[in-house]
Amino acid sequence: MNVPADVREALTALMAEYAMAIDEDRLEDWVALFDEACDYKVVTRENVEQGLPNILMWCDNKNMLRDRVESYRHVNLYNLHYDRHVLGPLRFTGNDGSTWRLDVSYSLFQTELEGASRLFSVGRYRVEAFVEGGAARLKSVTVVADTGLIPSLLATPI
């Protein structure tokens, strides 16, 4: 579809920052990429294909994202690891006024402290985002994970 070059550029940069913010453990910066009225969900392809609504993570506003990150920082315990996201190209699927819809494939690798890496999750993002005054923001991100069998546990966002 026809996407103005500046929009394409801004949203490509937004998704690159999305991945890098998580991989560099800047989760607060990751939260900042979302609009105040936002939605973030991790679901599995197995459920989606059966029309089942179960979620692995769900924040239906930015405060819930802040809570998730704060709990991760100070309360929850999990496997210590590094994340590495590898994203595919953006595929734009539609727009609704200023909001653009796009899909992006991801691979997410985890590396444990002793250096062993493993494939943690593959899937795609279904994204709604907008560009306003030169700044790009996320309205909603639904992570549809092909990897329904979560290795060990899921603590850091995908």
Place this chain on the structure above:
Amino acid sequence: MTSEVRWPRNDYSRVPFRLHHDEELYALEMERIFRGPAWSYLCLEAEMPNPGDFRTTWVGDTPVVVSRHKDGSSHAFVNRCSHRGAMIVRTLRGNADRHVCLYHRWCYSTAGELTGLPFRKGLKGEGGMPEDFDLKSNSPRKMKVESCAGMLFGTFQPEKAEPLEQYLGEFGTGMVRRFLNRPIRILGYSRQLIHGNWKLYAENLRDTYHASLLHEFFVTYGVDRATQKGGVKMDGRHRHNMNHAYAATDTQEDAKAAYADTAARLDRMQLRDKKLLSFANEFPDSMNLAAPTLFPNALLIQINNTIATRQIRPKGVGAHEVFQTVFGYADDDEAMTRHRLMSSNLVGPAGFVSMEDGEAIEVVQKATRSAGEASAVVEMGGRGALRDLAHRVTESPIRGFWSYWAELMGVEPEGAIR
């Protein structure tokens, strides 16, 4: 014979770490427990409402098809073709009037009977199976299937098993009926692969002691604390158990005194969006946390308004899958369904109060591989005879688990408690 078990004590207050690493014992567990007289949880009837509906699952390491026959009865049989051993049903779920193996098209009924095979009489009088080849007696091994309020259980050794009602006991049947008190609606599934022996998960579910310590979210945000009213119940044979707690039965001051390390955090940390913790009291017993386990592979769990079953699927001696089925009730309105899904943030592989279990089990598995003859200490809540407790600082149901495990495995120590 390495499958001999040397118990340091007859009340299971010491559990050899070797039991989580021994390949021979693992093979024996598959035979004596999962293919033995225990009743394993298969799936929920609501997942296969129509004749011909089927699901594939695992009982221990055995692949199993659970299926609703045309007369409405539920059946379970080994998902392995009698001919050359191929998996007969390769999809997770569906509806079929018969099941056909892909390899040589051997054909099975929805009750798991071998009903036909191609070229049985040969072609033009040549080839084919011997005249006396009997279809029925060459059917895959079957389980006896029984339902308790819509929760399906199966056993491979019905001749040695107790009737299901008796096996679950008043305790178990009461709990299943509590959760499945009216028609349910499946909300979906989650799966988690934990790199630890399946019994570490079974222990984890029977350990009230860890809940408010490992899962700091519980205490920090006041979802569940050992200072709440609650306790531990077991069935007569101590193989099933339930940890439970009643909402709002302690004070912030009780909690601060009990959890000195996290006390500072109790005032400082608040969720910005508290709907995650909201709880609509929906059971007559007013529990906000109930987690009955049913030996060997099942858990029912309620945390606030998230309700689910979990099935433990051993994947070799060093790993297991936790397969969770999240559900609500058919009469839930849209707001209630949304609320249940929102509280699903608490449970599952990414759950605020459950993610730590995966890590705890994996670090036990890692560290105990080299433990030799050393044993775990299981004394919180006392030694000796097993009994129900009206407090929550205990791990004695773990000893109950081992007592029944040892009985089925035929490895009880002399003078063992049961």
